[in-house]
Amino acid sequence: MDKRRELEKALEELRPELDEIAKSYFLLNIYNFKKWSTFLFVSLWFLLILPTKALCETSYPKGFVDIKDVIPSVVLDIRYFTNHNFVGKKVDGYNAPKCILTKEAAEALLNVQKELEKFHLSLKIYDCYRPKRAVAHFVRWAKDIEDTKTQEEFYPTIDKKNLFKDGYIAEYSSHSRGSTVDLTIVPVPVPKQEEYKEDMKLYACFLPAENRFKDNSIDMGTGFDCFHELSHTANPKIGFQQRINRLLLKTLMEKNGFKNLSLEWWHFTLINEPFPDTYFDFPIE
Numbered sequence: 433m434d435k436r437r438e439l440e441k442a443l444e445e446l447r448p449e450l451d452e453i454a455k456s457y458f459l460l461n462i463y464n465f466k467k468w469s470t471f472l473f474v475s476l477w478f479l480l481i482l483p484t485k486a487l488c489e490t491s492y493p494k495g496f497v498d499i500k501d502v503i504p505s506v507v508l509d510i511r512y513f514t515n516h517n518f519v520g521k522k523v524d525g526y527n528a529p530k531c532i533l534t535k536e537a538a539e540a541l542l543n544v545q546k547e548l549e550k551f552h553l554s555l556k557i558y559d560c561y562r563p564k565r566a567v568a569h570f571v572r573w574a575k576d577i578e579d580t581k582t583q584e585e586f587y588p589t590i591d592k593k594n595l596f597k598d599g600y601i602a603e604y605s606s607h608s609r610g611s612t613v614d615l616t617i618v619p620v621p622v623p624k625q626e627e628y629k630e631d632m633k634l635y636a637c638f639l640p641a642e643n644r645f646k647d648n649s650i651d652m653g654t655g656f657d658c659f660h661e662l663s664h665t666a667n668p669k670i671g672f673q674q675r676i677n678r679l680l681l682k683t684l685m686e687k688n689g690f691k692n693l694s695l696e697w698w699h700f701t702l703i704n705e706p707f708p709d710t711y712f713d714f715p716i717e
Contacts, residue, residue, distance in 0.1 A: 503545050504565050517582070525563030
């Protein structure tokens, strides 16, 4: 009996918090039953509801948000959650096809999206925050010189042993700081995206749009993660329309506080990023 009274006393102290939870008339009426009924109800609530909520909710470090909570209309194509990337398999740390960013980066992207929507266009995101364990996965892959199954598409003109020397793979990535994003632009309504299949023939990522993997974005001159000089943002060798498309993306991103990586037309980092010296490793759930 003493233990029960202690539990009842503890539950009494929780009543203000439970008032916020018990919003509906039905729950409030149960809550106003005599103490023993309240005790049974609240006990069941803690046993059944809280574990369910805990399973459904994902928490990230303070200052990070899910981009879909900020920009519901944004299109996601999180390549490292799939096998369609230069590694050829799902990358460590990508446990869900989500885009997680710092709040500041997400809000800046919202402004870009608002401008694009006026012209029936939308951002399409390939990658956002990248855990350090994912970067370590890239490094292990790059050191495995014998694994070249994706070379035909992603780095057909490069000797894999030179990926570090040529700057395509590094020990650290700005993505791990949470304010870097890889993205492109798609028309609205969004065209159907070609489905990647394990046994499909691979085509070089720098070929004309009609001859490479069919991305549903406007033509930027190369595919995403293309290890080739044509991926350099200002490369004059791409076509006139591709240069215009890149300029549109770059102009809008820079207008809203991002800086482009000159070697990759898709890569942008928020200039005033909140964690410039911190590399995170929490998984994407």
